[in-house]
Amino acid sequence: MAQSKDRITCHILDTSLGRPARGVRVRLSLTPPSPSSFLSSTSSPPSSVSPTQPSLPPRIFESQTDEDGRIKTWLPYSSATSSGEVPVYTLDDVLGDIRGASTWTLRFDTGGYYGEENTFFPEVTVVFRVAEGEGYHVPLLLAPFSYSTYRGS
Numbered sequence: 600m601a602q603s604k605d606r607i608t609c610h611i612l613d614t615s616l617g618r619p620a621r622g623v624r625v626r627l628s629l630t631p632p633s634p635s636s637f638l639s640s641t642s643s644p645p646s647s648v649s650p651t652q653p654s655l656p657p658r659i660f661e662s663q664t665d666e667d668g669r670i671k672t673w674l675p676y677s678s679a680t681s682s683g684e685v686p687v688y689t690l691d692d693v694l695g696d697i698r699g700a701s702t703w704t705l706r707f708d709t710g711g712y713y714g715e716e717n718t719f720f721p722e723v724t725v726v727f728r729v730a731e732g733e734g735y736h737v738p739l740l741l742a743p744f745s746y747s748t749y750r751g752s
Contacts, residue, residue, distance in 0.1 A: 604671035619668025
């Protein structure tokens, strides 16, 4: 039986209109650990976080919000300038290969949704941590000059 939704999902509500934000392009990427990142400069990581996540190849997914402003499934991203190879991994494959916590980034194309001149935030970026084996829903409450996000259920 096919999986009805991926373990990482999101939902966008346009609070300026009081309705779901339809047709918003979103990218989801596995964020590699970086010794120069702000998050890695803390003196000691929480016990649930693996301080030494092995180096993983770049994994980028993309999707577009549906009529209800939701993304339930992701497709591997392939740029027009890539070598022509089509990625064949799934989000479940990638999450299944990761041991310990991992950091992920959602990039919402808010400029494409509102129009570049009609929003202060042409892109909203949300970085979050995923514990091994867990599922996450990331709602975004969006308006042209503000946004808010939280961990949903």
